[in-house]
Amino acid sequence: SLMLAMSFAALITSLPFFLWEAAAGKVIVPDARGWTVIVYTAIGASVISQITYIRGNELIGANRAGLFINLVPIFGTLLS
Numbered sequence: 720s721l722m723l724a725m726s727f728a729a730l731i732t733s734l735p736f737f738l739w740e741a742a743a744g745k746v747i748v749p750d751a752r753g754w755t756v757i758v759y760t761a762i763g764a765s766v767i768s769q770i771t772y773i774r775g776n777e778l779i780g781a782n783r784a785g786l787f788i789n790l791v792p793i794f795g796t797l798l799s
């Protein structure tokens with residue numbers, strides 16, 4: 720899928736920078752709080768938001784949901 724290809728490209732692009740920092744001894748390993756934030760970001764903000772978005776589309780229909788898709792960049796900017 721396209722998402723898998725983009726994730727793989729990001730991994731390949733990030734790998735030299737990680738190796739560079741590892742060679743310099745500057746790798747930061749997250750503590751328990753850091754792992755909690757990572758898991759929340761991966762599961763809470765990504766998976767659950769997609770599930771609720773799809774459910775919302777099912778409830779109001781594709782025609783009405785299409786009107787609100789244009790608001791995603793605006794809310795993304797406001798909430799960042």
